[in-house]
Amino acid sequence: MADGPRPRRGASADRVAFTAHSGRVGGMDIITQDGFRAAAGVGDWRFADDAVSAVFTTGDFATGARLFEAIAALAEAANHHPDVEVTYPKVQVRLTSHDAGGVTRKDVELAAAISQAARDLGIGAEPA
Numbered sequence: 001m002a003d004g005p006r007p008r009r010g011a012s013a014d015r016v017a018f019t020a021h022s023g024r025v026g027g028m029d030i031i032t033q034d035g036f037r038a039a040a041g042v043g044d045w046r047f048a049d050d051a052v053s054a055v056f057t058t059g060d061f062a063t064g065a066r067l068f069e070a071i072a073a074l075a076e077a078a079n080h081h082p083d084v085e086v087t088y089p090k091v092q093v094r095l096t097s098h099d100a101g102g103v104t105r106k107d108v109e110l111a112a113a114i115s116q117a118a119r120d121l122g123i124g125a126e127p128a
């Protein structure tokens with residue numbers, strides 16, 4: 001059976017939880033680890049120090065290049081840019097908000113979008 005549209009998780013509930021942990025919605029407020037964990041779609045990402053990171057198991061360089069292309073498009077659209085390392089078997093991504101000196105809502109939103117792009121390309125992630 002053809003895949004239907006992906007069911008959206010309880011976005012409103014996630015947003016409420018997220019806002020509770022991170023203060024005002026939006027903007028470049030620093031987010032706590034709990035706030036990050038409350039966000040939707042970031043299960044691939046680990047929170048360490050002042051950044052979040054994920055490792056995508058692409059399996060070969062050409063697939064890594066395709067994932068990087070998708071990441072670059074998302075980053076440019078958001079004007080928010082990750083550090084990306086493309087190697088033969090995997091792509092490592094690190095996100096932090098340089099202007100704020102830590103993790104903000106922009107990192108959360110881009111992290112979720114990158115995880116979705118990887119899923120759309122059939123690419124898995126190492127457990128966070």
Ligand SMILES: C[C@H](O)[C@H](O)[C@H]1CNC2=NC(N)=NC(=O)C2=N1
Nearest residue numbers: 079080081082096097098099100
């Ligand atoms: C001028 C430009 O909008 C800023 O430098 C943007 C560009 N991309 C960015 N990316 C990230 N990760 N953090 C930032 O603070 C940031 N700032």
